[in-house]
Amino acid sequence: MKILFILHYPPPVHGSSLVGGFIKESRLINESFDCRYINLGTSATVEEIGKNLAGKFLRYLKLIWQVKKAMLFFRPDICYLTISSKGAGFYKDALIVLFVRLFGIKRIFHFHNKGVRINQGKVFDNLLYRLIFKNADVILLSKYLYPDVQKYVPESRIHYCPNGIPDVQVESRKSKVESKSGEHFLAPPVAPQILFLSHLIESKGVFMLVEALNIIKERGLSFHCTMIGGEGDVTEDQMRKKIEKSGLIGYIDVAGKKYGEEKQKAFRRADIFVHPTFNDCLPLVLLEAMQNSLPIVSTP
Structure with missing residues (x-):
């Protein structure tokens, strides 16, 4: 099975990019599937988030080209995406999702944030959410986050997967x-x-x-x-x-x-x-x- 992962991974280093890095480096995932990875981020550093719009726009155009090339030549069976839930990040990611949807590829969204419910009352956002979530599966970190997407996704298409971190040896805390x-x-x-x-x-x-x-x-x-x-x-x-x-x-x-x-x-x-x-x-x-x-x- 071919899977295209469009996700955040370092750089820059932040929570969701670290999880993306764990996935990208996972031997189990890479040996079980034929995988390709595209970095969804358009900021080179955390400090750049919300700044350097010209540079980010050029990276976004490159991102669209990478996705288009993967659709045409890699031809994945599944597309896994870690999209933003609201704001400018959501609009940016929504265009990528709609592009993937044109090819009729099964979509799986893995949310590391929340905010859908905050904006679902807005006419334009509501329309986008309906288009994005239609026939897509969603991975949430906890059952307590389901109300955030409940309006658009039945629980039968929800999967729960809490975050995890690598085991490290820690010293005793007794002073x-x-x-x-x-x-x-x-x-x-x-x-x-x-x-x-x-x-x-x-x-x-x-x-x-x-x-x-x-x-x-x-x-x-x-x-x-x-x-x-x-x-x-x-x-x-x-x-x-x-x-x-x-x-x-x-x-x-x-x-x-x-x-x-x-x-x-x-x-x-x-x-x-x-x-x-x-x-x-x-x-x-x-x-x-x-x-x-x-x-x-x-x-x-």
């Missing part, structure tokens, strides 16, 4: 020190270490986090928060100005990007993981926090 006699005991308590690990994007709740930490400070509670992640629609300078304006210098550090062992060290140092996102659905970073035995404060 122990050794006395001169060689005995071990728990280290004395220090200010709780709070970790935020995501791109600096407003919809990830970065400003809300600062406001929440300000409330904790005003209540006289001690803490220290480390914010790790590359710039998105919020720059590090904007973040630091917000922290300074809130009187939280010394309470919050903006540490930039961390990968590999540096990221694992941050997880080991943390006591609490926080992710006040507005739009994410089962983000990988929460699974990483669970893997490191951290209590999580997030949004439903």
